[in-house]
Amino acid sequence: MLARVRLSVPDRPGSLGLVTSAIGASGADIAEIDVLESEGGRALDDVFVQVRDRDQLTAVCQRLDALPGVQVTGRQMPAPPITGHxxxxxxxxxxxxxxxxxxxxxxxxxxxxxxxxxxxxxxxxxxxxxxxxxxxxxxxxxxxxxxxxxxxxxxxxxxxxxxxxxxxxxxxxxxxxxxxxxxxxxxxxxxxxxxxxxxxxxxxxxxxxxxx
Missing domain, CATH: 3.30.450 (Beta-Lactamase)
Incomplete structure (x- = not known):
């Protein structure tokens, strides 16, 4: 099932790599990353992930919240299908x-x-x-x-x-x-x-x- 996780992350090299590694360690797959803004040394991203259920989504969010400087600011499940247009x-x-x-x-x-x-x-x-x-x-x-x-x-x-x-x-x-x-x-x-x-x-x- 597709879920949306909105993240506030430090806008510096390596931050996105930590996020993707944490999601992968939770057994979820990244479908898309949408950068909403980048200002004041921080970025706000919507990360769309494929998860089995709400329990796995909770596990993903807990791993992300545990990363230094990373904050989960919202989540949505199910998220809308990603078509692009x-x-x-x-x-x-x-x-x-x-x-x-x-x-x-x-x-x-x-x-x-x-x-x-x-x-x-x-x-x-x-x-x-x-x-x-x-x-x-x-x-x-x-x-x-x-x-x-x-x-x-x-x-x-x-x-x-x-x-x-x-x-x-x-x-x-x-x-x-x-x-x-x-x-x-x-x-x-x-x-x-x-x-x-x-x-x-x-x-x-x-x-x-x-x-x-």
Whole structure:
């Protein structure tokens, strides 16, 4: 099973080698490493690993946390499949058939952006007005609560029984009243590089989107 481990590591030669050795010693296989940022003498990386189960993922994280200067800042299992261009494929599907673009967007966004579920939400008078469409695994629309204005951000999102999710992104769809909500129920927060990427997609699809 594919898992994502987000790491803060010293930005110096040899750090990545220690990380890969620790993962290999845990019996896991590295599928991909995505460098999110490198500044102030540290780097933030998403490491995608193949593990048997959650127990093995825990063992991997414990080994990594034990390395000097290395800190596990988040993890997600299962992680989305790594295709490399899932966001562009989603954009193509929406633009090809904009009349059903809202549902196409929410169905494909979790895979494309590493979320557990997605919803297209609507705002009225600058306030959250409700859910227009949602992907599978999303809570009932009446159970989704958003207190943030419609802007590119990582908002607080509450679901059933007041549960607050660990990672969420809110993305305006063009300049209208619709936004794309992405939620990781138990995973790392959306990094600013991830926000920028999904924000670009939001601006493009917002020009052609036809509400359901």
């Amino acid at each position: 899932a966001d562009l494929e989603l954009l193509d599907h929406v633009l090809t058939a904009p009349q059903r673009g809202v549902q196409t967007l929410v169905d494909g966004a979790p895979h494309a952006f590493g979320a557990d579920w997605a919803a297209v939400v609507e705002y009225a008078n600058a306030e959250f007005a409700g859910v227009v469409a949602a992907s599978t695994r999303a809570p009932e629309p009446s159970q989704v609560r958003l207190s943030s204005p419609l802007r590119l951000a990582t908002p607080r999102v509450t679901g059933p029984r007041g549960a607050e999710y660990t990672g969420a992104a809110l993305v305006p769809l063009g300049s209208g009243a619709l936004g794309l909500l992405l939620v990781r129920e138990d995973g790392p927060e959306f990094h600013r590089s991830e926000l920028w990427r999904v924000g670009q997609v939001g601006q493009i699809v917002g020009t052609v989107l036809t509400p359901v």
